[in-house]
Amino acid sequence: xxxxxxxxxxxxxxxxxxxxxxxxxxxxxxxxxxxxxxxxxxxxxxxxxxxxxxxxxxxxxxxxxxxxxxxxxxxxxxxxxxxxxxxxxxxxxxxxxxxxxxxxxxxxxxxxxxxxxxxxxxxxxxxxxxxxxxxxxxxxxxxxxxxxxxxxxxxxxxxxxxxxxxxxxxxxxxxxxxxxxxxxxxxxxxxxxxxxxxxxxxxxxxxxxxxxxxxxxxxxxxxxxxxxx
Amino acid sequence: xxxxxxxxxxxxxxxxxxxxxxxxxxxxxxxxxxxxxxxxxxxxxxxxxxxxxxxxxxxxxxxxxxxxxxxxxxxxxxxxxxxxxxxxxxxxxxxxxxxxxxxxxxxxxxxxxxxxxxxxxxxxxxxxxxxxxxxxxxxxxxxxxxxxxxxxxxxxxxxxxxxxxxxxxxxxxxxxxxxxxxxxxxxxxxxxxxxxxxxxxxxxxxxxxxxxxxxxxxx
Numbered sequence: 456x457x458x459x460x461x462x463x464x465x466x467x468x469x470x471x472x473x474x475x476x477x478x479x480x481x482x483x484x485x486x487x488x489x490x491x492x493x494x495x496x497x498x499x500x501x502x503x504x505x506x507x508x509x510x511x512x513x514x515x516x517x518x519x520x521x522x523x524x525x526x527x528x529x530x531x532x533x534x535x536x537x538x539x540x541x542x543x544x545x546x547x548x549x550x551x552x553x554x555x556x557x558x559x560x561x562x563x564x565x566x567x568x569x570x571x572x573x574x575x576x577x578x579x580x581x582x583x584x585x586x587x588x589x590x591x592x593x594x595x596x597x598x599x600x601x602x603x604x605x606x607x608x609x610x611x612x613x614x615x616x617x618x619x620x621x622x623x624x625x626x627x628x629x630x631x632x633x634x635x636x637x638x639x640x641x642x643x644x645x646x647x648x649x650x651x652x653x654x655x656x657x658x659x660x661x662x663x664x665x666x667x668x669x670x671x672x673x674x675x676x677x678x679x680x681x682x683x684x
Numbered sequence: 685x686x687x688x689x690x691x692x693x694x695x696x697x698x699x700x701x702x703x704x705x706x707x708x709x710x711x712x713x714x715x716x717x718x719x720x721x722x723x724x725x726x727x728x729x730x731x732x733x734x735x736x737x738x739x740x741x742x743x744x745x746x747x748x749x750x751x752x753x754x755x756x757x758x759x760x761x762x763x764x765x766x767x768x769x770x771x772x773x774x775x776x777x778x779x780x781x782x783x784x785x786x787x788x789x790x791x792x793x794x795x796x797x798x799x800x801x802x803x804x805x806x807x808x809x810x811x812x813x814x815x816x817x818x819x820x821x822x823x824x825x826x827x828x829x830x831x832x833x834x835x836x837x838x839x840x841x842x843x844x845x846x847x848x849x850x851x852x853x854x855x856x857x858x859x860x861x862x863x864x865x866x867x868x869x870x871x872x873x874x875x876x877x878x879x880x881x882x883x884x885x886x887x888x889x890x891x892x893x894x895x896x897x898x899x900x901x902x903x
Contacts (some may be wrong), residue, residue, distance in 0.1 A: 587740060587767050601777055
């Protein structure tokens with residue numbers, strides 16, 4: 456109980472380090488979701504609008520990647536960014552760039568899989584109507600995005616939530632450097648090992664509130680009324 | 685080549701999900717400004733026939749020439765010239781006006797010309813005042829008229845309609861028939877529609893293609 460009160464006190468007092476960590480987490484998640492979102496929307500739209508013979512295979516590959524643990528993604532990107540790796544010359548390892556790159560790779564299959572599911576639920580007559588109206592490819596893209604607006608919002612917010620709560624990539628690629636790459640999840644892991652439960656609890660409460668906020672926002676934007684429509 | 689018709693159907697055989705051969709048309713020409721009613725009992729393949737002509741379904745067996753070229757080799761031309769309207773049409777999310785604009789995106793028109801065409805078509809189909817209506821709130825009959833307006837505004841060479849009056853009440857039916865009579869009179873569009881409605885065929889003075897006459901066994 457005392458730990459909880461101390462944690463709440465840390466939050467209410469606006470502890471600078473605590474909220475810097477929250478800000479770092481949010482900005483990393485924002486940029487990685489942005490990059491994964493743009494790429495994921497483009498890839499899934501191309502896949503749904505074209506008759507690529509390998510599209511079913513690609514979707515099953517992306518679906519499989521959703522199950523890959525974050526530490527494996529972290530390890531993969533680490534091997535690319537380490538000094539002896541092919542991208543070592545960039546000097547990104549243990550910097551925000553590395554974390555955002557890793558998180559973007561992690562979020563990409565999530566966005567694509569969610570969108571593929573959403574797009575696949577669109578009525579076959581929708582695609583036939585676009586074809587018979589002679590819509591160009593850019594027009595088709597715009598129409599698909601408008602029809603699947605709820606699926607897009609859901610995919611983006613879900614991947615944002617997943618990225619925000621991951622720890623493996625941030626730890627391996629960011630190195631948990633104070634005031635620089637320390638995120639909420641890496642900080643929680645660190646504070647627990649140091650026995651600073653109150654600080655970890657405060658971060659945990661904030662993470663929980665953010666998760667609830669994202670879910671509430673998702674339901675508001677793509678809730679039952681929109682689904683029914 | 686195909687001097688007589690905008691479409692030439694040669695040896696078209698359509699089968700349906702294990703139910704055997706639905707129909708077999710050895711040879712049929714559809715002239716450029718034809719008004720053709722496709723008739724037949726339920727399940728006789730009327731919708732399939734229209735979808736094959738529109739290029740939405742591939743030609744099962746046989747050949748269909750569009751302007752002298754097999755339609756599978758002429759898909760881009762077909763998409764620009766031929767417009768199909770489903771019996772239960774799909775309207776894009778948003779407004780009625782937005783739906784008509786979407787169908788003109790591939791046409792090189794000035795905004796003034798686009799607006800004129802849209803207003804004129806809405807007027808023809810009794811949809812004046814519907815511009816800002818959300819498509820999700822429309823009845824089946826209204827939705828069909830919007831879909832028909834969306835097709836007509838493109839001024840297609842060939843207009844394919846699946847049961848255009850099936851969902852219409854008397855007033856809506858009169859409006860649809862008036863609009864289709866205008867299409868027939870304009871003589872720059874071939875109108876091909878499926879129907880069970882003999883009166884509609886008379887009103888439009890349509891030639892009739894009875895699919896059951898091309899079925900291997902009578903229904």
